[in-house]
Amino acid sequence: MFEEIKKILVDEMQVNEEDITLEAELANDLRINSLELADMVLMCEERFGIEIKDDDLPKFITVGDVVDYLTKNVK
Amino acid sequence: MRMINNLKADPPKIINDLRHLIRSSMEAFGEKYIYTYKEQGEIKNYSYIDLWNNMNYLGTAFAKRGLMGKNIAVIGELHPGWVNTYITTVNGGGVIVPFDKDIDEEHLLDFMELAEISAVFYTECCNNRILALADKLPNVELFVPIAPWSEKLTSDKMVAYDELIAEGKEHLEVGCRDYIDFRLNMDQMCALLFTSGTTGTSKGVMLSQSNLTAAVNASCLSMSYDSKNTFVSVLPPHHSYELTCGNLAMINIGGWVFINDSIKYVMRNFAYFKPNTLVLVPLFVETMYKKIWDEINKKGMTKKVKLGMKASNALLALGIDRRKEIFSQILDAFGGNLTSIVCGGAPLSPQLIKDFYSFGITILEGYGITECAPLVAVNSPGKVRFHSVGQPVHGCEVKIDKTDDEETGEILVKGGNVMMGYYKNPEATAEVFTEDGFFRTGDIGYMDEDNYIYITGRKKNVIILSNGKNVFPEEIEERLSGVDVISECVVIGRKNDNGDIVITAIAVPNMEKLAGKNDEEVYEEVKKAINEANRHLPSFKQVHDIEIRYEEFEKTTSRKIKRYAIK
Numbered sequence: 001m002f003e004e005i006k007k008i009l010v011d012e013m014q015v016n017e018e019d020i021t022l023e024a025e026l027a028n029d030l031r032i033n034s035l036e037l038a039d040m041v042l043m044c045e046e047r048f049g050i051e052i053k054d055d056d057l058p059k060f061i062t063v064g065d066v067v068d069y070l071t072k073n074v075k
Numbered sequence: 076m077r078m079i080n081n082l083k084a085d086p087p088k089i090i091n092d093l094r095h096l097i098r099s100s101m102e103a104f105g106e107k108y109i110y111t112y113k114e115q116g117e118i119k120n121y122s123y124i125d126l127w128n129n130m131n132y133l134g135t136a137f138a139k140r141g142l143m144g145k146n147i148a149v150i151g152e153l154h155p156g157w158v159n160t161y162i163t164t165v166n167g168g169g170v171i172v173p174f175d176k177d178i179d180e181e182h183l184l185d186f187m188e189l190a191e192i193s194a195v196f197y198t199e200c201c202n203n204r205i206l207a208l209a210d211k212l213p214n215v216e217l218f219v220p221i222a223p224w225s226e227k228l229t230s231d232k233m234v235a236y237d238e239l240i241a242e243g244k245e246h247l248e249v250g251c252r253d254y255i256d257f258r259l260n261m262d263q264m265c266a267l268l269f270t271s272g273t274t275g276t277s278k279g280v281m282l283s284q285s286n287l288t289a290a291v292n293a294s295c296l297s298m299s300y301d302s303k304n305t306f307v308s309v310l311p312p313h314h315s316y317e318l319t320c321g322n323l324a325m326i327n328i329g330g331w332v333f334i335n336d337s338i339k340y341v342m343r344n345f346a347y348f349k350p351n352t353l354v355l356v357p358l359f360v361e362t363m364y365k366k367i368w369d370e371i372n373k374k375g376m377t378k379k380v381k382l383g384m385k386a387s388n389a390l391l392a393l394g395i396d397r398r399k400e401i402f403s404q405i406l407d408a409f410g411g412n413l414t415s416i417v418c419g420g421a422p423l424s425p426q427l428i429k430d431f432y433s434f435g436i437t438i439l440e441g442y443g444i445t446e447c448a449p450l451v452a453v454n455s456p457g458k459v460r461f462h463s464v465g466q467p468v469h470g471c472e473v474k475i476d477k478t479d480d481e482e483t484g485e486i487l488v489k490g491g492n493v494m495m496g497y498y499k500n501p502e503a504t505a506e507v508f509t510e511d512g513f514f515r516t517g518d519i520g521y522m523d524e525d526n527y528i529y530i531t532g533r534k535k536n537v538i539i540l541s542n543g544k545n546v547f548p549e550e551i552e553e554r555l556s557g558v559d560v561i562s563e564c565v566v567i568g569r570k571n572d573n574g575d576i577v578i579t580a581i582a583v584p585n586m587e588k589l590a591g592k593n594d595e596e597v598y599e600e601v602k603k604a605i606n607e608a609n610r611h612l613p614s615f616k617q618v619h620d621i622e623i624r625y626e627e628f629e630k631t632t633s634r635k636i637k638r639y640a641i642k
Contacts, residue, residue: 014369027619028577028619028620031571031572031573031575033358033362033541033575034338034358034542035338035341035358035359035362036362038337038338038339038341039339039342041339042339042340042343045339052339054200054337054338054339055200057338058614
């Protein structure tokens with residue numbers, strides 16, 4: 001799952017690959033703002049066929065949070 | 076660059092009050108849709124006739140339940156029911172009190188008590204929150220979930236919005252005219268908007284019918300809106316900028332508003348609904364701009380696009396506009412019809428404005444403040460000046476409080492749109508009005524010879540984020556004052572490398588508590604404590620960066636920290 005998220009971040013969000021770790025904070029370390037995060041979540045929804053509620057967006061602080069969420073929710 | 080006016084508009088109608096706004100638009104636009112929105116997977120429409128009828132139905136239900144003239148809270152996302160609650164209340168002698176759906180519980184309860192709220196209307200996103208708070212609001216007589224709602228009505232204080240509409244309709248049909256015959260008092264408070272801040276410092280802005288009417292007329296006249304306008308609403312409705320410029324003004328000109336259903340679908344909804352106008356804050360415009368160039372770069376078309384921009388600009392200078400054809404791929408991402416974006420809250424880079432213009436989208440930067448309902452100035456189509464927030468809007472007088480020797484001064488405003496004062500706070504009201512009746516905005520700037528306003532700074536400590544949200548540092552500092560590893564702290568908005576404003580805490584560590592620790596350990600302890608404090612703050616108010624300093628902040632004689640001395 002981490003690799004999949006990494007791919008989205010590199011290919012679609014133009015994030016440097018070497019900056020992406022599980023601990024990296026989306027806003028502070030990867031400079032992803034709230035709209036870009038929403039965009040990334042939409043890509044995850046489409047790629048993994050799940051729905052992520054808007055209310056869950058603030059929970060995604062680090063790359064690890066996204067990976068954990070998807071690991072738990074993607075069947 | 077010479078800008079040409081690509082937006083031609085019929086003159087908007089001038090309204091006498093907000094009831095006249097709804098009635099005249101119902102008469103002029105009838106079955107036309109004012110709102111299109113998604114609900115439970117379905118696309119629904121709401122016409123100008125619905126707007127008029129539902130206002131009278133809900134108002135009559137208010138009359139029958141003794142709610143006319145009372146203070147009504149509304150909280151949640153934009154929905155026709157949200158707007159109807161607003162217009163029904165202000166047109167029935169009551170006071171509407173809109174709340175940010177992200178407000179924390181403590182402030183919400185404080186403000187509701189202070190505002191003596193009699194009924195709370197809320198949309199789906201707030202169902203659980205309001206239900207959980209209901210017991211703590213004993214003075215609220217009625218809780219009204221606006222559709223769609225899924226929870227059971229658990230107490231006799233709860234009634235569904237649709238039921239209230241049906242109830243009002245029934246009473247109206249048998250002749251109850253208390254609401255529709257009600258005579259408006261133009262100078263009475265009809266809207267109360269709480270600005271954020273600490274409980275002690277937060278202020279309730281009181282607006283009258285007269286203020287809102289002036290604001291709607293000014294918005295329509297200055298922004299050249301007309302009935303051909305289609306618009307996608309993405310900003311929260313409690314914000315006076317979105318409410319006045321994006322909703323009430325749209326109603327006046329007969330526009331069509333598509334309500335964005337999720338932040339995730341913003342771009343998809345632009346492509347689907349094909350707006351020709353947007354009202355946005357810099358966060359959206361800057362992200363869209365970055366996305367456009369990322370996409371161009373990804374496709375290896377940077378050189379080609381830049382060449383196209385040069386050619387197109389040269390043609391434009393000759394009066395030939397081929398932008399729609401040349402940049403159709405870029406414009407199609409916004410649906411293909413977008414010609415203007417009104418943007419306020421914080422300044423945009425001139426390069427961004429120029430590039431958007433080259434693509435065929437005119438950015439109209441403006442300036443507003445809640446106390447002015449909110450629009451004070453805006454760049455009008457065809458008359459855009461870079462770096463400026465435009466000329467004062469119709470009916471609004473602006474002057475700069477400065478001596479002849481000074482280049483800049485505080486921006487002062489007078490006009491029909493300027494608030495009545497701060498709720499239950501005559502001292503604060505007196506402080507912000509000059510002897511000759513001008514409102515002190517707290518913003519610093521200057522005006523050029525053609526009355527274009529330029530903002531250069533702020534007297535207040537407010538941090539304005541690129542999403543348009545205002546953050547009062549005192550509120551965060553108050554929260555951090557209880558942290559034992561910090562002896563002093565100042566919160567500021569610091570620009571990062573990307574030009575984004577980041578909420579930054581400059582903390583002086585309490586070395587009695589942290590004795591024996593090295594710099595790194597001190598930083599980690601402070602970070603841990605601030606992260607804990609962040610948990611109690613809404614996400615937009617959370618501290619994202621920390622700077623440690625070991626020397627005490629410089630103080631004034633009254634022992635206040637000299638903020639201006641902080642770099």
